[in-house]
Amino acid sequence: MSRSGPDRQRLGAKLGTRPLAERYACAIVRFRHLVVTLWVAVAAVSWFLPEFSQERSGGIEGLVPRDTPAVAAERRALELFGFPLLGRTVIVQHDPAGLSPYAQAESVALAMGLIRGQYADSGPLLGALPLTNSLGLVSSGERGTAVLTYMLMPPTTGFTHQMLATEHFAERHLGPEDAYVGVTGSVPARVQQQRIVEEYLPLVEIATITAIALIVCVNFRSIAAPLLTLLVAGLAFAVTIRLAATVAGLLGVPIPAELEPLLVALQLGIVTDYVIFFLSGLRVRLADGASRLEAARDSTVRFGRIVMVAGITVAAGTAALLVTRSQLFRAFGPGMALAVLVGLAVAVTLVPALMAIAGRWLLWPSLPGRPVVLPGPGDVRPVTRRRFVHVMRVMTCTRPAAAVLFTCALGLVLAALPLGGIRLGLDFVGSLPADDPVRKAASAAQQAFAPGVLSPTVVLLEGENIADRREEMAALGALLRKEPGVAGVIGPGERPSLADVGILVAEQRHAARYLVILDDEPLGAAAIETVNRLQNRLPGMLLRAGLPEAVVSMSGDTAIASHVVEETTSDLARVAVAAILVNLLMLIVFLRALVAPLYLLTCSVLSLAASLGLTVLLFQSVLEYAGLTFYVPFAAGVLLVALGSDYNIFGIGRVWEEARRYSLRDAIIVAVPESTRAITAAGVALAVSFGLLAIVPLRPFRELAFTMAMGILLDVIVVRSLMLPTLLTLVGRGSGWPGPAFRRRASALNHY
Template sequence: MLLARWARPRRRSGTAAVGVAAVAALVVDHRRVVVGGWLVLVAAAVLWLPAPQGGGVGDLDDFAPDGNPYVATEVRSAEAFGFPLLSRTVVVQRDPDGLSPYTQAAVVLRAAAVNEQQYPWAGPVRGALPLLNVSDAFPGARESGTTGLTYLLMSPDVGLFAQTRAGERFAAQLGPDDDVVGVTGSFPARVAQDRLVDSSLRTVEVATVSAIFVIMAAGFRSLVAPLLTLGTAGVAFVLTLHVAGAVGEVMGVAVPAELRPLLLALLLGVVTDYAVFFLAGTRTGLAEGRDRVDAARRAVVDYLPVVVVAGVTVAAGTASLLAARGGVIRTFGPGMAIAVLVALAVSVTLLPAVLAMLGPAAFWPARPGPDGAAVPVRPRRARFARVREPLVGRLVRTRTAAVVAVTVTVLLGLLALPVRGLELGLSFVPSLPPADPASRAAVAAAEGFAPGILSPTVVLVEGEDLTEDVPALSDLRERIEADPGVAGVLGPGYRLLDEPRGLVLSEDGTAARYLVVLADEPLGATAVHTFERLEAAVPRWAEDAGLAGAQVSLGGDTALASLLTSSTRADLARIAVAVLLVNLLVLVLFLRATVLPLYLLGTSVLSLLAALGLTTWVFQDLLGHDGLTFYVPFAAAVLLVALGSDYNIYGVGRLWHVARDVPLRAAVVQVVPRTSRAITVAALTLAVSFGLLSLVPLRPFRELAFVMAVGILLDAVLVRVLLVPALLVLLERWNRWPLPRRPVGSDDTTGVVS
């Protein structure tokens, strides 16, 4: 077993030791009550707390901060004209060889019938806007006569599930000769994402549980130990989802669909981390000849403080997402914090109680060996241990430490360089797998028109007697259409709009509106940049066209994506400060130093930047994604920095205690080979847990799986094993500042215990 020979933390004294001993006695001596209590809590949560699948997916404006001006523009447009011009649900008809004249006519006539309320089955559909790529009807269309779209216009207060069902009902009324491809748009794409998350969750669960079972079984050479770990994680997972659902109900928010697989990965990884320590401690106690109760009690005394501090650090770090102003970002924070706290509470009570009940049976078929060795060490492992410790012995030499520190820092810095080009986007449709019906329909629409055809931007111009000046309004349309990021514009002065009044010119003459189709995927980073350019230029163009004094505003999905990405950048600064301060405070209090926590936190940030840089290079540069999903850098930043502090507490915390009695360099040689084994097992488990999120066939989960797995492994292998020990040696004189330096000779390594 990798951890069985890991030295136990030094015995504590004083009030803290009394408190830890009291908790250990309470948990172990009342083990049956503890186990029964957790089972009762799980049953109560399932019976009385809200079901976790009660919420989930929301509209795009749910992602953006409240009170944004772009939704207000859409509302004013709908009020001025009696119906909205924007649609987030589109029915696509396409024949690459050309739609028949009958089908083309039917697209227009059917939309007219919807507008005249002739279809009782239309439900919330208040109108329909047909669009055909025939006779150069749409400037910038890629083809002619192959594709027809029907924008279903519904009230903004109709939810995305209701709008998607209305679109599917509309498409179902069409016949086999109508060349229907499907229903798509930002709403159907969001619904498809939610369905894919739900259908993939079971696969992720099975794969993650299987991987953790294999890792734990190999590490402990036991079949029961991994089952105990997974059982503890299962209790934590059920409680977390129901508690998060209850908290969300009180706060008026739902658990986002994107959060459920992330909670699963986080819970399984964190619980496994904590279980490793209690299992290792109990097994070592049994190998030393203690009875099952005393061995479990000793494990709690030894590892409770470090596990509690580590868990609180991760929970506080994730809770810092509450500093964000974006709606969905704020819901991520409490959900993940609750997950970590529940995992912590279950791990430090339920697992030790079960271990006290089972004793040696918890490690079946292996049994603790005599003389303190849980399992006889195989010759190959012994050779590995002999090789590893001399390597660390060379690392404590000043010159070697300097070379290692510079090399690792430069390597991480090079990996971080691509982060300068990181873009943020929110591409719902391109996130779907190609075989998804909404994705197929979106591809068909883009092939016939342009990528931005599914989510156009609306430009609303308001003013007195505005619609009398059609030449000026037409001039503005031409200026907008001339922008290189715009594929086409439907609006006043467009030659194929036979009856513009009531559609793009209001009946009372106080408003005009334009439907702007962008040349790029409407929620990607490129389209967002185009929108931001238009937002700054259109008011000036309106004034130059002779519409001085008119109020100009924009709305639509790209507008909301622009607001989301800009607010995300602002949130990132606030959250970064909150996360760093929280983690720095915990490290300062735990290590009772200031310089050491500062550069420990700095190494976590460097590792994070390297992971983000590598992710940017892979997904943006190699795979051609138009920006990373906006919440991926958020979640990765918070979790990787917090987990980095977690590993600092595991590794440096132990080394710091040993360094009180032996020179620092001796403590490095003594502790690092053993703590690095624990960190490696923990990191491997976490990396696998997060990496298996890629089984969800959505782009955001694959981005998150990649950045988390890479970040965890970089932090564990390069930072904690190499960079941190090298920095400890190089900054030896300043590590304990402002505390006085110890009088022992720090350069003396004769006291090293191999």
């Protein structure tokens, strides 16, 4: 029922004397139609903004600055030799029964022809480096069965262009008699990853939308509530995805392929959380007999401030990734913060406006009735979950509270123990599905040679006339070959023909380079350890080989991955401090206390450690992965700490409100059962939203999906439902120190 003219005038006259939250709620309710119109206009304008670019950054060299030692060494080699030795795109020929000598010779002839510019249709191809396993240069279980041809192209060539040019060349010059398997390597793998993300993104969106609709439908026993949730979440996502592309274009920041599915999960989950809380407040007030406008206003007053603080906390927490030096994280942070802020803006404006317009029809067909009421001090408070009230009465006694808290903390600590064995890596090829053509070609190459054959490491030597010292260079190659984790070495001393054409030795004779093939996945943790060990031992090997004056540097995907992992690990302390301080500050400001924010944040960190420990246990111990994708623990960590503070604000905020009229124990008994249903529904929706990232058949998405879903469920079920009330019980009024959160009140709720 709408207000009459005099009622509206009286409402406006009172606004100046009311608290800010109430004035805001009254304004949104009063101008509800204008709010809806403005958001429709925003959605229409955003439709004309650019979408995410299809050609995205994503190669491993795009994850680090250009002045990184490994990248600088690659650029230096390009200056000295005129073309790169690193071929991140590889043609694979493999016949387990034996590859004909003609096919092997033809691969060498094709490579020499490319180097000499004999093929007019070669496009960006500058040359090629053929490698056959018939020479025994790489230790493997096969001999004479395969040829790999590393395609050499300018590093500025786009990834898709590199892959298409290589496939075109192979199809024109290789036939069935050449046992052509396919094209693989880190560049084709990255192209395939992007294609898979784009292919499965609509499925992720549909599955997430369906799951959220079902969760909201069951929670409110309504079919209208899911429609509101999806309308608001869809609007927020449509605006965010185009606004993010526009901002990235203006700033010249590349958008990682992994970001868009993450934005889908984050924003749909966050917006669903906020809608659930607003609708819960609407349902309670309508059940109390309030009018449509009063219920919308009171729900906005009750949850608006909490939602606002919670959203800003999550946005600030994700923005903490800006303190890192990693280009990937610096792209993730603003994108996720933008998604949260847009979702927050829609939630605190459009949702109250629609509640004021539609009222109880948003809960149709399960229109709210009168709840069970229990007497309180001086008023009547609705308590809709009587059985949980009895549980809270037991849990708020000292001994049961201590037992529950100890059991929960012990369980989380035990779950976190595997975290000590975490190993970080980055495997583009290995993350692809087993039936992917790039993965199949990679498997054939690794079977015929060694696991690291697709992304060799280059050792660059510089020195006066160093190319004329063949014996010393051969000795260095022998020393490299003896190192643990090295499957083979191709150097000037072993392949003089390649040195003669300028592939391994520069024409000026002042530089030479070695191709080192590792015995492990080139971007895995074991290969990174091998490269780090080689980096430390190279000065000593140069001395033993008789080349002490040579200047040495290393390049290649493994060397770059080593820098990425090292940089990420060093960023851990910086990100952890920034994220914890941001979330702690928001909790302190919101609660006007210091003690409660400290133990609440400690619980969130403990829950995060437990989820990461379970992730390590599953993927490294059970599934036997070589290591977790390097960015998964850190992205999940920042998100889980921020979302943990989000639920802290929702959970303890209700206790703080009830503590204004009840004793602390009675406030817990009233507030926790009342908020548990909404928090549980919101947490399950968010966990499902992130968990459905596992639909994308790429290893990093499945690692992230499990970590996020497990972390959110632990936070909602263990921390929020069990540890929060027990900690408040045991710490008591000290939780509000030093602020005036609690004052001694008369005992209330004496019978349940």
